[in-house]
Amino acid sequence: MPRDGVRNDSDSTEESFAPSRRSYLKAAGAAAVSVPLLSGEGAAATERHGISFDNVVDMVEAGADPNGNEACDGALQSAAGSNTLLKFPSGTYKFTEKNVISGGNVGILGEGDVTFTVPSDFDDKLLAINGGTGALVENITIDQSGATPNIQVAPDDGLEVHDVTITGQSLESSDSAEDAFTPMVRSSGGEGTVSNLVAHNEGRMGAYARTGVWIGQEHAGTVTLRNCNVEGFSNNGVYASRTPGVVKVEGGTYKNNDLSQVRIGSSGSYVDGATIETDVSDSRSPNPEDMLNGSGIRLESDRGGSGAVVRNCDIRVGPNVNADGGIQIFGNYGEFTIEDTRVEYNPQGYSIRAKSGGSGGATLRNVSVTGDATDWVGVLIEDRPGTTVEGCCIQQTGSGRTGLALDNCDGSTVTNCTINASAQAVRINGGGVSVSGIEKSGTCPAPSLGSSSYSGSSDDSSTDESSSDDTESSSDDSDDSSEDSSSDSSDEESTESSDSSSDESDSSDDSDDSSEDSSSDSSEDDSSDSSKDDGAGSDEELSGDIDESEVPEPSDSANFVVTDTDSSGGRIPYEVQTSGDIEKAGTGDATQDSNDEISGKTASGGVNEWRDAYEYEGEIVALEIEDRATIKLDGDEKTITVMGDDDSGTDYSLEVTGTLEHADDSTDPIADDGSSVSGGVGSFRDEYTYTGSLLQASIEDSVSITTDPETLEG
Numbered sequence: 001m002p003r004d005g006v007r008n009d010s011d012s013t014e015e016s017f018a019p020s021r022r023s024y025l026k027a028a029g030a031a032a033v034s035v036p037l038l039s040g041e042g043a044a045a046t047e048r049h050g051i052s053f054d055n056v057v058d059m060v061e062a063g064a065d066p067n068g069n070e071a072c073d074g075a076l077q078s079a080a081g082s083n084t085l086l087k088f089p090s091g092t093y094k095f096t097e098k099n100v101i102s103g104g105n106v107g108i109l110g111e112g113d114v115t116f117t118v119p120s121d122f123d124d125k126l127l128a129i130n131g132g133t134g135a136l137v138e139n140i141t142i143d144q145s146g147a148t149p150n151i152q153v154a155p156d157d158g159l160e161v162h163d164v165t166i167t168g169q170s171l172e173s174s175d176s177a178e179d180a181f182t183p184m185v186r187s188s189g190g191e192g193t194v195s196n197l198v199a200h201n202e203g204r205m206g207a208y209a210r211t212g213v214w215i216g217q218e219h220a221g222t223v224t225l226r227n228c229n230v231e232g233f234s235n236n237g238v239y240a241s242r243t244p245g246v247v248k249v250e251g252g253t254y255k256n257n258d259l260s261q262v263r264i265g266s267s268g269s270y271v272d273g274a275t276i277e278t279d280v281s282d283s284r285s286p287n288p289e290d291m292l293n294g295s296g297i298r299l300e301s302d303r304g305g306s307g308a309v310v311r312n313c314d315i316r317v318g319p320n321v322n323a324d325g326g327i328q329i330f331g332n333y334g335e336f337t338i339e340d341t342r343v344e345y346n347p348q349g350y351s352i353r354a355k356s357g358g359s360g361g362a363t364l365r366n367v368s369v370t371g372d373a374t375d376w377v378g379v380l381i382e383d384r385p386g387t388t389v390e391g392c393c394i395q396q397t398g399s400g401r402t403g404l405a406l407d408n409c410d411g412s413t414v415t416n417c418t419i420n421a422s423a424q425a426v427r428i429n430g431g432g433v434s435v436s437g438i439e440k441s442g443t444c445p446a447p448s449l450g451s452s453s454y455s456g457s458s459d460d461s462s463t464d465e466s467s468s469d470d471t472e473s474s475s476d477d478s479d480d481s482s483e484d485s486s487s488d489s490s491d492e493e494s495t496e497s498s499d500s501s502s503d504e505s506d507s508s509d510d511s512d513d514s515s516e517d518s519s520s521d522s523s524e525d526d527s528s529d530s531s532k533d534d535g536a537g538s539d540e541e542l543s544g545d546i547d548e549s550e551v552p553e554p555s556d557s558a559n560f561v562v563t564d565t566d567s568s569g570g571r572i573p574y575e576v577q578t579s580g581d582i583e584k585a586g587t588g589d590a591t592q593d594s595n596d597e598i599s600g601k602t603a604s605g606g607v608n609e610w611r612d613a614y615e616y617e618g619e620i621v622a623l624e625i626e627d628r629a630t631i632k633l634d635g636d637e638k639t640i641t642v643m644g645d646d647d648s649g650t651d652y653s654l655e656v657t658g659t660l661e662h663a664d665d666s667t668d669p670i671a672d673d674g675s676s677v678s679g680g681v682g683s684f685r686d687e688y689t690y691t692g693s694l695l696q697a698s699i700e701d702s703v704s705i706t707t708d709p710e711t712l713e714g
């Protein structure tokens with residue numbers, strides 16, 4: 001199973017869901033043998049959530065112990081079967097093994113306070129319902145304390161999961177720990193609903209292990225996650241970007257999960273009305289500061305997806321979170337839409353970023369972006385011709401911050417926006433972009449982070465003026481000082497992607513988030529007024545170039561170069577981060593083209609048969625080759641970590657001036673002199689301790705970074 005997500009726990013939103021019971025349900029998907037209903041156990045037929053059951057079994061009468069003393073696996077397996085509803089009266093039921101049920105019209109229903117328990121260290125599918133039409137799990141609490149049980153509900157059609165709670169601090173003993181919940185609809189025409197799922201993990205950040213909700217390759221139909229609450233997982237809250245089926249996220253709260261809170265990618269998928277937040281000060285994880293990447297929403301796809309939509313969402317990333325964005329669109333994703341959404345982003349990085357590589361434009365409409373992040377760019381759109389930014393409000397109070405940047409987005413338009421940024425409002429780099437109606441002062445509405453509840457009214461009237469809807473959502477249980485409302489433009493749940501453009505792509509993982517709010521107040525209408533100064537034609541002003549006299553001239557020698565080591569053709573993007581200042585240097589055959597960019601302490605660009613050269617202060621912190629791998633260095637801990645982005649495997653090599661040693665259980669061969677290693681990593685990571693300093697790092701034999709003085713002289 002792909003690994004790339006993180007989770008964390010917080011129960012700030014439990015009240016809003018008020019499920020009748022806390023249930024933990026994890027169904028695993030494996031072929032199973034159905035067991036017929038015991039004769040004499042059945043009661044009158046019944047129907048629930050549209051699923052008909054010919055037989056109803058009282059599980060206590062069928063031999064299950066409601067006092068938690070005797071294992072109930074045998075009673076469950078004997079009573080389960082097609083057209084059967086298994087009712088569990090109030091009590092605690094102990095399970096000790098994997099339970100697989102197959103056949104249509106199968107249900108498990110808790111009556112009263114019903115809890116399922118598993119032994120410590122249990123790492124398997126507690127429950128797996130597979131195949132057939134009609135699968136119900138309702139009103140069950142799963143106590144996962146000290147274990148990692150999974151609930152899989154995977155019928156061909158008719159999936160119904162309601163009021164299930166997964167609680168307790170799980171034990172993530174390995175990277176292969178079972179995910180918490182796996183819903184899927186196997187038929188392309190099938191549908192399913194998961195409502196009021198509460199999954200709290202309290203997991204170890206940085207463990208890169210357990211996903212809250214995993215929806216993978218076997219899902220072919222449509223599943224809706226409605227008013228769910230997923231927190232504290234180390235490998236994404238909802239990881240649903242590697243599926244051919246449609247995934248609709250409606251309402252709910254997704255908080256303090258590692259890698260991302262919600263991750264989608266298939267065409268027709270959307271996130272509507274969700275509350276998204278990462279905040280290390282409000283985390284139940286034992287080590288929230290070790291979060292790898294507390295990003296908000298990711299759009300990405302391993303099959304060239306496009307058309308996803310993010311609408312009516314409130315997203316916040318606090319100041320002390322390791323993160324790479326509030327919303328990230330990977331380079332493997334096509335067109336996408338973000339509308340009627342508010343993003344507050346406070347750590348170093350991009351509030352919204354659409355990476356280069358996607359084949360489709362971006363549409364941002366009525367989007368508010370606030371936060372105290374410094375340097376870099378609030379909204380960055382790369383290599384996406386035909387992009388539309390309309391009626392948006394961007395307020396960036398941190399120093400040196402650019403509001404909006406469009407790089408190589410020919411044929412795009414930016415209209416009727418408020419863009420108030422400390423360094424520059426709009427930066428256009430390459431391509432013809434029409435800019436008009438820009439107001440360069442004013443405040444923008446910040447996210448409202450009270451508990452969220454989806455109200456999918458079928459009135460899709462929310463397209464106009466950004467921020468003109470202030471449905472002040474009252475309950476602010478997260479520590480966000482801002483109160484503004486989020487556009488009340490509720491849109492039809494059924495038209496999952498009426499607004500064609502949404503893309504998904506992956507991004508690196510690392511930023512910290514803490515709670516506090518940016519200085520944005522709830523002024524709702526300054527983003528798209530007519531009283532703005534029309535900068536259409538004043539290219540100098542709109543490019544927002546910082547005074548060049550403040551930037552030191554590069555010297556003739558470089559501290560490191562980035563090269564394409566095999567020159568196989570095609571521009572390969574990279575990103576390099578340093579602990580001190582960095583600037584472009586002209587040396588040897590190094591190029592200084594307009595596609596290379598320095599933002600803060602990060603340089604990004606691309607190389608083919610040429611090479612790029614830089615000077616920097618401090619140490620190299622990270623090298624990322626998009627959609628392949630990221631190499632990160634920690635000079636204080638003297639560790640190097642290689643994180644892969646591709647299940648098929650990515651080769652890498654490292655060389656240091658001192659020695660390298662494995663810091664995990666990987667077995668990639670270190671050279672006899674101890675100073676270099678050649679290895680491979682999939683979607684996991686390899687870690688090394690080292691002495692001395694980095695000489696060379698290479699990913700996939702395609703892009704290499706070197707600080708070797710002899711190489712630099714060439």
